[in-house]
Amino acid sequence: xxxxxxxxxxxxxxxxxxxxxxxxxxxxxxxxxxxxxxxxxxxxxxxxxxxxxxxxxxxxxxxxxxxxxxxxxxxxxxxxxxxxxxxxxxxxxxxxxxxxxxxxxxxxxxxxxxxxxxxxxxxxxxxxxxxxxxxxxxxxxxxxxxxxxxxxxxxxxxxxxxxxxxxxxxxxxxxxxxxxxxxxxxxxxxxxxxxxxxxxxxxxxxxxxxxxxxxxxxxxxxxxxxxxxxxxxxxxxxxxxxxxxxxxxxxxxxxxxxxxxxxxxxxxxxxxxxxxxxxxxxxxxxxxxxxxxxxxxxxxxxxxxxxxxxxxxxxxxxxxxxxxxxxxxxxxxxxxxxxxxxxxxxxxxxxxxxxxxxxxxxxxxxxxxxx
Amino acid sequence: xxxxxxxxxxxxxxxxxxxxxxxxxxxxxxxxxxxxxxxxxxxxxxxxxxxxxxxxxxxxxxxxxxxxxxxxxxxxxxxxxxxxxxxxxxxxxxxxxxxxxxxxxxxxxxxxxxxxxxxxxxxxxxxxxxxxxxxxxxxxxxxxxxxxxxxxxxxxxxxxxxxxxxxxxxxxxxxxxxxxxxxxxxxxxxxxx
Numbered sequence: 033x034x035x036x037x038x039x040x041x042x043x044x045x046x047x048x049x050x051x052x053x054x055x056x057x058x059x060x061x062x063x064x065x066x067x068x069x070x071x072x073x074x075x076x077x078x079x080x081x082x083x084x085x086x087x088x089x090x091x092x093x094x095x096x097x098x099x100x101x102x103x104x105x106x107x108x109x110x111x112x113x114x115x116x117x118x119x120x121x122x123x124x125x126x127x128x129x130x131x132x133x134x135x136x137x138x139x140x141x142x143x144x145x146x147x148x149x150x151x152x153x154x155x156x157x158x159x160x161x162x163x164x165x166x167x168x169x170x171x172x173x174x175x176x177x178x179x180x181x182x183x184x185x186x187x188x189x190x191x192x193x194x195x196x197x198x199x200x201x202x203x204x205x206x207x208x209x210x211x212x213x214x215x216x217x218x219x220x221x222x223x224x225x226x227x228x229x230x231x232x233x234x235x236x237x238x239x240x241x242x243x244x245x246x247x248x249x250x251x252x253x254x255x256x257x258x259x260x261x262x263x264x265x266x267x268x269x270x271x272x273x274x275x276x277x278x279x280x281x282x283x284x285x286x287x288x289x290x291x292x293x294x295x296x297x298x299x300x301x302x303x304x305x306x307x308x309x310x311x312x313x314x315x316x317x318x319x320x321x322x323x324x325x326x327x328x329x330x331x332x333x334x335x336x337x338x339x340x341x342x343x344x345x346x347x348x349x350x351x352x353x354x355x356x357x358x359x360x361x362x363x364x365x366x367x368x369x370x371x372x373x374x375x376x377x378x379x380x381x382x383x384x385x386x387x388x389x390x391x392x393x394x395x396x397x398x399x400x401x402x403x
Numbered sequence: 404x405x406x407x408x409x410x411x412x413x414x415x416x417x418x419x420x421x422x423x424x425x426x427x428x429x430x431x432x433x434x435x436x437x438x439x440x441x442x443x444x445x446x447x448x449x450x451x452x453x454x455x456x457x458x459x460x461x462x463x464x465x466x467x468x469x470x471x472x473x474x475x476x477x478x479x480x481x482x483x484x485x486x487x488x489x490x491x492x493x494x495x496x497x498x499x500x501x502x503x504x505x506x507x508x509x510x511x512x513x514x515x516x517x518x519x520x521x522x523x524x525x526x527x528x529x530x531x532x533x534x535x536x537x538x539x540x541x542x543x544x545x546x547x548x549x550x551x552x553x554x555x556x557x558x559x560x561x562x563x564x565x566x567x568x569x570x571x572x573x574x575x576x577x578x579x580x581x582x583x584x585x586x587x588x589x590x591x592x593x594x595x596x
Binding site: 202208300307 | 432433436437447449450451475476480
């Protein structure tokens with residue numbers, strides 16, 4: 033069914049349709065409408081879940097971890113500083129190999145106090161062992177949340193997964209999307225089969241002291257799972273495509289085949305870049321685009337073009353654009369633009385301008401310092 | 404009589420709503436987007452100005468309508484149509500900024516279009532009176548957003564009144580829906596161009 037709604041309401045709807053048994057959330061700023069909407073579903077009796085109001089985001093993640101360890105599907109949502117407060121427990125969820133699924137609304141980190149889009153909140157969690165998806169439309173928010181459960185809960189993976197989308201630009205924007213029937217979602221996403229559970233009838237301890245060698249084994253196994261996730265994300269994305277007509281992979285390529293220069297970006301910027309690519313093509317420029325759907329696992333195998341123009345709405349101070357530097361081990365010519373930090377508007381005209389600048393061998397902070 | 408904006412192959416229409424917090428500018432944009440979708444436009448968007456609004460403060464909302472999926476995520480800087488819910492806003496904001504030459508400014512006023520000199524087309528509708536006529540009040544104050552969208556739809560070839568009525572039924576219940584539908588029909592007829 034075609035519906036029209038905001039990114040936040042769509043994220044809540046997707047979470048509801050995945051039928052989580054426990055949802056824990058801190059309902060105060062910087063929280064989003066997502067958990068408010070879920071509270072409405074629970075109150076109306078449309079969602080059978082244990083909804084726990086906790087006293088902080090750290091506790092929200094702890095509650096999800098504990099609930100997941102009892103073998104049930106869990107969900108939470110957060111944004112910016114809320115995600116940062118979870119940081120310790122994000123590692124815990126990853127190392128426990130518990131497939132908690134969360135949405136994060138990308139918002140700048142203060143000070144200065146800024147509520148606009150910026151990807152530094154989630155990108156600074158990239159070493160916590162979470163699979164990370166990014167959405168560039170409300171349809172992708174919905175599709176990613178459902179697929180995230182199936183991928184995270186795969187017995188060869190068992191890793192938590194985060195679906196991020198831009199604050200305001202998607203979170204508050206109404207767009208149309210196709211929402212499949214609940215029965216079709218249920219068929220795509222069967223009940224969660226946990227890898228291990230806490231059960232009073234069969235007591236075990238978990239997370240106890242571990243000596244160096246087995247600890248290293250745990251880390252190694254996590255890394256193997258993350259690598260394996262590349263294949264599973266691809267397979268699940270293809271299955272989604274067969275069932276619902278919208279196939280997914282690790283990236284979305286657009287007009288790359290004969291491209292001279294290929295933009296690499298993600299989230300809302302990737303949608304805007306599509307308009308820039310079409311305009312450049314109309315002017316005879318061979319432009320292409322890669323939209324990174326996942327950042328963990330990082331889709332190295334999909335980035336195989338020369339002259340990649342990487343646009344980062346994020347920054348690692350002292351290093352540069354995070355995505356650009358993740359890609360630096362690839363042996364291709366690349367140009368780095370830092371743009372849209374703190375929610376600065378980036379239009380297709382700006383992206384077309386970056387294309388021209390890259391051709392002149394220029395890069396940098398757009399438009400502050402380009403050389 | 405100004406001609407309506409024509410639906411073409413490249414028919415992206417960008418609309419900016421100016422009002423004050425509490426007047427329902429964001430709801431107006433959302434109602435329009437819903438109606439545009441129901442009228443067969445596959446690409447629609449509605450979004451508030453990305454700020455921290457509060458009751459009484461100037462508020463902006465935006466809508467895009469296209470016959471194919473809209474990939475734009477940037478702000479609207481050159482609107483085709485500007486809708487003014489409260490003409491008092493014009494003392495503090497340049498509502499003509501960026502508006503296209505063939506664009507339209509639609510004002511909530513009892514005055515005539517020729518009373519205004521803007522570098523584009525002008526349409527007017529007395530939405531405040533229409534809201535009062537139809538008893539659309541919140542805390543005693545007339546709420547003009549639905550009437551303004553009713554008038555706006557008459558300026559668009561690609562959004563029909565029946566779809567807007569459907570949007571209102573989806574959003575409001577009972578007597579509130581009935582009153583708003585009467586207001587929308589009245590504004591749709593009474594808009595002056």
